Amino acid sequence: MTDDGPVRSPSRMNALEAMMWRAEVDPRLRSPVTIVDVLDLEPDWERVVEAHEQATRFVPRLRDRVLEPWWGWGLPEWSPDPGFTLSDHLERRRLGGTGGRRDLLDLAAAWASAPFERDRPPWAAMLVTGLEDGRAGYLLKIHHSLADGLGLVQILRLLHGSERDPARARPLRAVPDRDGPSRLGLTGRRAVGLLDAAPGAVLAGLGWAAGAAERVVSDPLGRTRDGVTFLASAARAAVPHRVPPSPLLRGRSLDRRFLTWDVDLEELKHAGRAAGGSLNDAYLAAVLGGVARYHARFGVVPENVSVGMPMNTRGSDDALGGNHWAGLRFAAPLRETDPAARIRLVRDVVADLRRERVMDGLGLIAPLLASLPPVLLARVQGGATRRNDLQASNIPGLSRPAFIAGAQIERSYAFGPLPGGAVMVALMSNRDTCCIGATVDPAAVTEPDVFAACLDEAFAEVLALGRPGHRA
Structure with missing residues (x-):
């Protein structure tokens, strides 16, 4: 972890993140990203708790919940959870069975399948003790709307230690002082934003259309070919290949x-x-x-x-x-x-x-x-x-x-x-x-x-x- 200030991230979800968050009205479309680490020994629980407390102060997004505007007016926003408690997100459990890899993976799959509470920051972590040969497991799951795979690795690179026993313990950072909007306030802002953006969008569209018409008049054949090429490429990207589904892989369930x-x-x-x-x-x-x-x-x-x-x-x-x-x-x-x-x-x-x-x-x-x-x-x-x-x-x-x-x-x-x-x-x-x-x-x-x-x-x-x- 660096000595720089807290990591800042945009408060508004992008459209892709909003899609993944909102689609979970169907439980089959849940989007957890799960990391399963195998550790060479069982870490001290107090140090684990302290490391996570430090992490949530260094990456404040881990203290944010998702705030939805009423009636879906605009994109959701990340907002500080006023009731954030680390114990709601971090737990310790002893592994049953023989303590082998299969037992750890089965525990992780069942744990990862449980839905996040929608009014809390969408992440959770677990220290798993009792693995064979004195090892331990560390499980981390986050909602895909919080980070993709590479984004999660970026966060982990900052939060992992680079040595087993640092020369000095870092003092806990202060909890970042941040204010978040109410749901009513967010809805009002989104509504005003939509009204403000409408005239500009219309004018921009008219300007684009006029410019496009001028370009087509100056080079009708070339512009037409270019437009057809673009649309064909967009169609190939947006519409999946019509490949018949595998007859062997057609079943679907919520199990993993x-x-x-x-x-x-x-x-x-x-x-x-x-x-x-x-x-x-x-x-x-x-x-x-x-x-x-x-x-x-x-x-x-x-x-x-x-x-x-x-x-x-x-x-x-x-x-x-x-x-x-x-x-x-x-x-x-x-x-x-x-x-x-x-x-x-x-x-x-x-x-x-x-x-x-x-x-x-x-x-x-x-x-x-x-x-x-x-x-x-x-x-x-x-x-x-x-x-x-x-x-x-x-x-x-x-x-x-x-x-x-x-x-x-x-x-x-x-x-x-x-x-x-x-x-x-x-x-x-x-x-x-x-x-x-x-x-x-x-x-x-x-x-x-x-x-x-x-x-x-x-x-x-x-x-x-x-x-x-x-x-x-």
């Missing part, structure tokens, strides 16, 4: 199961390069290979599956935390059995997506969707996300040793939300290891242990490409 894999970071890089791709290409190719193997076990392998993948759009000037990503959708091939060829296919598909004039189709329509009544928003958003057989994410994680209250983080897994889909796989690097976590709906993946074994085989197949003597 967490799975993990540990993959050597350098080996995965070498495998990607050996086949002419990147680490991300090799990662996606391995996941697709595992999904194909799982289908093959049941005698049906579709030609393609629908895949959703976030692309980071965060700039150097963007505030810490929050959400800055574009949602990419594509049809991913399943029947390519050569892992090197699969890596190149993934490379080409993703490269084509990045070359589109418009990549962020969701960003284009998010302001409109966020303004819909929540029930209608949930129907529209759920109808789109349920078509995703697979979602995949790659998050740069910890590059150096990190500690929580004196305990070192040995492994750190990210489990993304699964709003209506079948499988969400996230890779988060932890020094020299790719910690890969999958959130699966057991109604879709009815044999999760078989699914885990299939991905084991697929990663082994891909990693072999980068080893000496192997020809890709």
Whole structure:
């Protein structure tokens, strides 16, 4: 943690964040992002409490609740929770069972599935003791509207310690002195803002139309072609590929199961390069290979599956935390059995997506969707996300040793939300290891242990490409 002042973030949600928050009128669209850390020893509870108290003072957003304007007039706002109490968000629990990884993941999945209280800051943390070999677990879940995966890692990098026993304890910061509006006051401001913006929007629209007309008159053929190209690109970004859903992954429920894999970071890089791709290409190719193997076990392998993948759009000037990503959708091939060829296919598909004039189709329509009544928003958003057989994410994680209250983080897994889909796989690097976590709906993946074994085989197949003597 630095000695700078508290981290400041915009008070108003953006349209994408508002969508994720409001769509939870349908419980299938809940959006928790969960981190599961494995610690080398059980940290002192008092130090854990002190570290979290310090964290909420350094990142005041952790003390903020979501304030909705009446009648949905405008976007929600983050506002200080006048009744904030750390004990409402932090707990300690002893693990049952054998204390193994499976017990920890089952506890984490059940805990992460519980909804946040809507009138409190949407995050929670848990220290889990009783793991085998004297280890401990640390669980953290936040609502996706508070931060995306990279935004959460940014916060964690500031809050983790860089050594086991610091030379001196930091004095607690003062609680930031901040005032928040009432719901009535927020509604009034939003209403005035809408009235003030209306004339300007009309004039801007007229000006844009006049300018567009002038440009078309000066170069009618070129402008028409450019407009058609733009609209076609926007349509490809905004409308998901019409890939038939996998017949094997159609079931949906509110239950979740967490799975993990540990993959050597350098080996995965070498495998990607050996086949002419990147680490991300090799990662996606391995996941697709595992999904194909799982289908093959049941005698049906579709030609393609629908895949959703976030692309980071965060700039150097963007505030810490929050959400800055574009949602990419594509049809991913399943029947390519050569892992090197699969890596190149993934490379080409993703490269084509990045070359589109418009990549962020969701960003284009998010302001409109966020303004819909929540029930209608949930129907529209759920109808789109349920078509995703697979979602995949790659998050740069910890590059150096990190500690929580004196305990070192040995492994750190990210489990993304699964709003209506079948499988969400996230890779988060932890020094020299790719910690890969999958959130699966057991109604879709009815044999999760078989699914885990299939991905084991697929990663082994891909990693072999980068080893000496192997020809890709």
